[in-house]
Amino acid sequence: MSRDSVLVSADWAEKNLGAAGVVFVEVDEDTSAYDTGHIPGAVKLDWRLDLQDPVRRDFVNREQFQTLLSSRGIGNDDIVVLYGGNNNWFAAYAYWYFKLYGHGDVRLLDGGRKKWELDNRTLTKEPASRPATNYTAQEQDLSLRAFRDDVVAAIGAQNLVDVRSPDEFAGRLLAPAHLPQEQAQRAGHVPTAINVPWSKAANEDGTFKSDDELREIYGAAGLDDSKDTIAYCRIGERSSHTWFVLRELLGHSNVKNYDGSWTEYGSLVGVPVALGDEPGQG
Amino acid sequence: MTDISGCGAPEQSAPLPASVNVEKETVISGVVRAGDQPVSGAYVRLLDASGEFTAEVVTSAAGQFRFFAAPGSWTLRALSRAGNGDATVDAGRGITEVALSVAA
Numbered sequence: 001m002s003r004d005s006v007l008v009s010a011d012w013a014e015k016n017l018g019a020a021g022v023v024f025v026e027v028d029e030d031t032s033a034y035d036t037g038h039i040p041g042a043v044k045l046d047w048r049l050d051l052q053d054p055v056r057r058d059f060v061n062r063e064q065f066q067t068l069l070s071s072r073g074i075g076n077d078d079i080v081v082l083y084g085g086n087n088n089w090f091a092a093y094a095y096w097y098f099k100l101y102g103h104g105d106v107r108l109l110d111g112g113r114k115k116w117e118l119d120n121r122t123l124t125k126e127p128a129s130r131p132a133t134n135y136t137a138q139e140q141d142l143s144l145r146a147f148r149d150d151v152v153a154a155i156g157a158q159n160l161v162d163v164r165s166p167d168e169f170a171g172r173l174l175a176p177a178h179l180p181q182e183q184a185q186r187a188g189h190v191p192t193a194i195n196v197p198w199s200k201a202a203n204e205d206g207t208f209k210s211d212d213e214l215r216e217i218y219g220a221a222g223l224d225d226s227k228d229t230i231a232y233c234r235i236g237e238r239s240s241h242t243w244f245v246l247r248e249l250l251g252h253s254n255v256k257n258y259d260g261s262w263t264e265y266g267s268l269v270g271v272p273v274a275l276g277d278e279p280g281q282g
Numbered sequence: 283m284t285d286i287s288g289c290g291a292p293e294q295s296a297p298l299p300a301s302v303n304v305e306k307e308t309v310i311s312g313v314v315r316a317g318d319q320p321v322s323g324a325y326v327r328l329l330d331a332s333g334e335f336t337a338e339v340v341t342s343a344a345g346q347f348r349f350f351a352a353p354g355s356w357t358l359r360a361l362s363r364a365g366n367g368d369a370t371v372d373a374g375r376g377i378t379e380v381a382l383s384v385a386a
Contacts, residue, residue: 032293033340085291085340086291086338087338114361117323117363118325118361118362118363120363165330165335165336165337166330166332166334167330167336167352173336173351173352175350176336176337177328177336177349177350177351178291178292178328178337178338178339178348178349178350179350180299180302180350181306181307181350181352199334199335204327204359204361205361
């Protein structure tokens with residue numbers, strides 16, 4: 001896996017605006033950012049409304065995904081370039097999702113919306129619309145997705161990477177600090193998980209660090225690349241960012257994202273939970 | 283919309299939701315300014331005492347930002363088209379206001 005096939009620079013993106021066969025997609029949890037200005041030609045995906053099932057806790061199924069992409073004018077052969085706010089968290093989540101449903105060529109815009117804005121590149125309020133397509137999705141590739149039982153089985157046996165902030169890992173906070181903290185679930189982390197906050201992998205402007213820097217960070221944190229890995233966070237989007245780094249940039253072979261993440265695990269009855277800054281015992 | 287089910291940063295100018303108990307929460311809020319002008323669209327991140335990233339928000343039209351932290355020592359770091367800047371704060375429970383200046 002090479003960086004060039006999964007990540008595009010802002011310069012590349014600017015040169016390819018409007019190019020045939022390239023679709024820019026802004027992905028956010030709150031799409032009001034798109035409405036106040038987006039990359040020219042980009043269509044929008046709303047993480048909650050478009051990508052999550054409206055009733056039960058799961059994401060849209062294969063048929064819903066096909067319908068969604070068809071309506072947005074995305075074809076199976078298109079190069080899909082995803083970007084968004086929150087340091088590309090939701091764009092990385094959507095990237096994982098496109099892979100899960102077997103899209104051929106999907107890439108992230110390095111630095112996402114933040115770098116684009118800080119660089120003073122063009123944004124438009126003009127909504128983009130593309131002619132509808134007839135998109136065909138594959139069955140979910142479950143080698144990319146971890147469920148709660150996989151996580152419990154991985155305690156003490158596989159790499160568990162908790163990508164939340166140190167305070168969330170230790171149990172001092174229950175959510176990222178831009179959100180209120182009172183929640184139903186217990187605080188802490190999955191025993192034996194190492195804590196490598198997603199932000200270690202990114203520069204201040206939201207771009208990814210170099211492959212050498214990334215290898216150094218996960219190596220020093222004790223990630224054993226001979227073992228399978230499960231990444232998790234609170235709701236699965238920050239861990240998509242780390243999943244992207246480990247599998248797509250560094251080429252680790254068996255890396256799964258646990259999209260249930262702490263909001264599921266921290267509410268389970270009877271599972272082990274570790275508190276404090278250390279991984280803890282399995 | 284203030285959103286506690288997701289992870290995205292909520293609208294920064296919204297009033298504190300009624301469900302937020304400021305007796306229990308440690309709220310760090312303020313305005314980013316360049317000179318005496320508020321800076322909208324600045325990226326403000328909250329770093330913990332070890333310098334590790336904890337959260338990031340984008341300032342409102344009036345330059346406002348807000349975090350829900352825990353009592354302790356924090357650093358705020360702003361990036362914007364008008365320049366960058368830092369501030370440190372010792373926050374306890376309740377609302378702590380911080381002035382954050384940026385300059386090119």
